[in-house]
Amino acid sequence: MTAVIIFGFSLFYFLSSWHLKLGTAKNPGPGFIPVVIGSLLLLCTAFYLRRVFGTKFSERKTGDIAAEGGKNYRAIYGILACTTAYPFILEILKFLVSTLTVASVMLVLLKPQRPVFSFFLALGMAVASFLIFSRLLGVALPSGFLEELLFRIGR
Amino acid sequence: MVEIGQSLLSGFASALKPIYLYYALLGTILGTITGVLPGLGPLGAMAILLSFTLTMDATGAMILFAGIYYGAMYGGSTTSILLNIPGEAASVVTCIDGYKMAQKGRAGAALTVSAVGSFIAGTISILGLTVVALFLADIALRFGPPEFFAIGVCGLILLVRLTGGSILQAFIMIFLGMALATVGVDFLTGIERFTYGIRELGQGIDFLPVAMGIFGIAEVLTTVEQKEFIQRVQKVKLRELLPTRREWKRSFPPMFRGSFLGFLIGLVPGPSPVIATFASYISEKRISKNPGEFGNGAIEGVAGPEAANNAAVGGAYVPLFALGIPFTPAMAVVLGALMLHGLTPGPNLIKVKPDLFWAVIASMYIGNFMLVILNLPLVNVFVSILKVPKNILLPVIVLICLIGVYSVNASPLDLLVLAVFGFIGYTLRGVGFHPAPLILAMVIGPMLETSLRQSLNITGGNLSGVILRPICLTLYIIASLTFIVPLVLKVIKRSRPAKPSRQDEETILPP
Numbered sequence: 001m002t003a004v005i006i007f008g009f010s011l012f013y014f015l016s017s018w019h020l021k022l023g024t025a026k027n028p029g030p031g032f033i034p035v036v037i038g039s040l041l042l043l044c045t046a047f048y049l050r051r052v053f054g055t056k057f058s059e060r061k062t063g064d065i066a067a068e069g070g071k072n073y074r075a076i077y078g079i080l081a082c083t084t085a086y087p088f089i090l091e092i093l094k095f096l097v098s099t100l101t102v103a104s105v106m107l108v109l110l111k112p113q114r115p116v117f118s119f120f121l122a123l124g125m126a127v128a129s130f131l132i133f134s135r136l137l138g139v140a141l142p143s144g145f146l147e148e149l150l151f152r153i154g155r
Numbered sequence: 156m157v158e159i160g161q162s163l164l165s166g167f168a169s170a171l172k173p174i175y176l177y178y179a180l181l182g183t184i185l186g187t188i189t190g191v192l193p194g195l196g197p198l199g200a201m202a203i204l205l206s207f208t209l210t211m212d213a214t215g216a217m218i219l220f221a222g223i224y225y226g227a228m229y230g231g232s233t234t235s236i237l238l239n240i241p242g243e244a245a246s247v248v249t250c251i252d253g254y255k256m257a258q259k260g261r262a263g264a265a266l267t268v269s270a271v272g273s274f275i276a277g278t279i280s281i282l283g284l285t286v287v288a289l290f291l292a293d294i295a296l297r298f299g300p301p302e303f304f305a306i307g308v309c310g311l312i313l314l315v316r317l318t319g320g321s322i323l324q325a326f327i328m329i330f331l332g333m334a335l336a337t338v339g340v341d342f343l344t345g346i347e348r349f350t351y352g353i354r355e356l357g358q359g360i361d362f363l364p365v366a367m368g369i370f371g372i373a374e375v376l377t378t379v380e381q382k383e384f385i386q387r388v389q390k391v392k393l394r395e396l397l398p399t400r401r402e403w404k405r406s407f408p409p410m411f412r413g414s415f416l417g418f419l420i421g422l423v424p425g426p427s428p429v430i431a432t433f434a435s436y437i438s439e440k441r442i443s444k445n446p447g448e449f450g451n452g453a454i455e456g457v458a459g460p461e462a463a464n465n466a467a468v469g470g471a472y473v474p475l476f477a478l479g480i481p482f483t484p485a486m487a488v489v490l491g492a493l494m495l496h497g498l499t500p501g502p503n504l505i506k507v508k509p510d511l512f513w514a515v516i517a518s519m520y521i522g523n524f525m526l527v528i529l530n531l532p533l534v535n536v537f538v539s540i541l542k543v544p545k546n547i548l549l550p551v552i553v554l555i556c557l558i559g560v561y562s563v564n565a566s567p568l569d570l571l572v573l574a575v576f577g578f579i580g581y582t583l584r585g586v587g588f589h590p591a592p593l594i595l596a597m598v599i600g601p602m603l604e605t606s607l608r609q610s611l612n613i614t615g616g617n618l619s620g621v622i623l624r625p626i627c628l629t630l631y632i633i634a635s636l637t638f639i640v641p642l643v644l645k646v647i648k649r650s651r652p653a654k655p656s657r658q659d660e661e662t663i664l665p666p
Contacts, residue, residue, distance in 0.1 A: 002586045006327065013334050013349075020348055025616030030341035030348055033604045037337065041330035048323055075379045079553060080578055083372060086557050087570035102557075103550050110379070110546035121547065129554055138210070139562040 014038030166513025182222020190230020197227035206559035245428035252456030264398035276462035280469025291477035295502035332596025372577025413462030421470015435463035
């Protein structure tokens with residue numbers, strides 16, 4: 001699957017690079033290097049695709065599949081989802097609530113047995129990170145009522 | 156020589172300012188912590204902290220990163236010796252004899268030898284860095300775009316050869332990195348490339364979220380897969396730290412040999428600290444009168460590799476300071492930090508910003524000294540960091556990455572790039588790709604493109620004029636030989652009947 005995606009990206013990049021001006025050998029245009037990179041990338045990924053599909057299904061050991069079954073996919077994809085969702089909720093919920101939400105979810109995903117403890121730990125993380133980043137390092141974080149209150153208390 | 160001494164003194168005057176001492180201390184502590192924690196290496200730590208360097212000046216940022224790099228090498232050896240867990244790749248070799256020494260009750264001696272060896276190696280490599288970087292920068296001032304293109308290409312090819320793993324996969328990573336570097340406005344013509352109408356992409360894909368995603372978030376996701384690393388930590392008493400006279404006598408020659416070997420290997424592209432430790436271990440075993448002791452707690456097996464990995468750090472700084480070209484992924488992050496501060500690394504940097512160069516050199520001495528002073532008495536404190544459960548540590552790292560990236564441009568797009576590259580980095584690792592060449596190519600990519608286009612302009616489109624210049628040709632021959640020689644050796648080996656091999660050496664060779 002990964003090989004196919006990389007190949008797809010290479011093909012897309014290669015075709016897109018042809019829309020740019022190539023220029024001449026003496027005066028290369030903005031598309032010159034992208035075309036060279038695109039060609040080489042396409043060539044390499046084509047070889048890789050051939051290698052993967054030539055050996056993958058015949059040589060893949062059952063042990064590998066069994067090992068994959070033991071991975072904590074819930075936590076992995078959960079953390080990824082949190083990271084992806086963070087930019088979207090940050091501006092709406094502001095820093096403290098969005099950080100608390102994301103941190104709580106991650107903590108629960110990694111240790112589901114103690115949700116209340118996770119919530120308070122996440123709260124501590126959110127407050128501490130706000131104080132460190134906003135007060136100590138002077139980073140401008142999206143702020144609402146809660147942040148301003150905390151900023152005043154912390155002063 | 157007098158001039159170097161004076162410059163170094165002025166560097167010390169600068170590095171001894173309280174704020175720089177604070178950065179050096181912070182760097183060494185953070186570095187030691189990242190070295191102790193398995194999974195999070197100096198590269199990840201530097202990538203995660205890249206955004207924080209914006210609150211400092213360039214000198215402060217460089218001092219912090221140097222401290223992290225050196226500290227990680229020290230920290231990695233601590234867990235290798237006490238717990239048989241290499242904190243990072245460059246400490247794998249130390250596990251072999253270091254842990255055996257610990258089992259025999261000589262953990263304190265191994266730790267002291269490792270710390271003193273690292274200090275000696277650090278000092279030697281800094282001396283080497285000072286001399287070689289100045290010399291190389293002087294020569295590099297005469298280089299034109301074709302030479303810089305050749306150095307960049309040669310560096311990337313050597314990296315592919317020395318990183319290990321699949322060559323095809325490494326090349327894919329390099330071309331992907333270079334492709335990412337072409338996104339944004341073309342600096343020579345002002346034409347937008349691959350932006351697809353997204354205004355924010357006009358400035359190109361920022362290096363910071365990509366590096367933090369690939370090394371920070373992806374590292375977290377990979378660690379989630381692994382088992383909990385809480386171990387029963389062996390306590391080391393202060394009075395046990397002193398090695399015997401015989402142990403000292405056996406340790407000093409490997410320390411010096413490892414230092415020189417490590418520094419030389421550090422000059423070569425690739426994961427130099429890792430290669431240096433393996434090379435030092437093998438050479439010490441070959442030289443030793445009692446090779447049978449290796450693997451059973453030989454102190455030379457700790458002293459040599461530990462000196463070598465620290466010396467390689469100093470060596471790795473040479474191409475960055477002298478040529479402006481990073482040969483290791485960690486140096487690519489250091490380069491990224493310099494660029495974030497509006498500095499263009501290259502041979503002119505030492506001339507234009509001598510205060511920065513000399514302050515960093517001086518702070519490396521100070522940092523090394525701090526590490527010896529701090530790490531031995533606080534060894535139990537650092538090892539106890541391993542007791543922090545990963546279900547708390549990992550969300551903290553993710554939050555640092557998220558807030559760190561946001562703090563640079565206050566851009567949600569950067570956060571999205573972080574998430575996307577976290578996923579990409581994790582997926583690529585899962586199918587056996589090393590993401591390091593991607594980052595390196597992304598950093599070197601714009602330099603390669605500029606120098607090739609300028610070279611073609613200068614030579615009137617004559618490619619032979621770009622390749623056949625003496626320095627360029629030499630570099631291309633070296634790069635080609637790294638591919639041809641192993642192939643030839645393979646053919647020769649196949650044609651000869653197999654000889655009994657030294658099994659012990661083969662078992663410790665890097666994959």
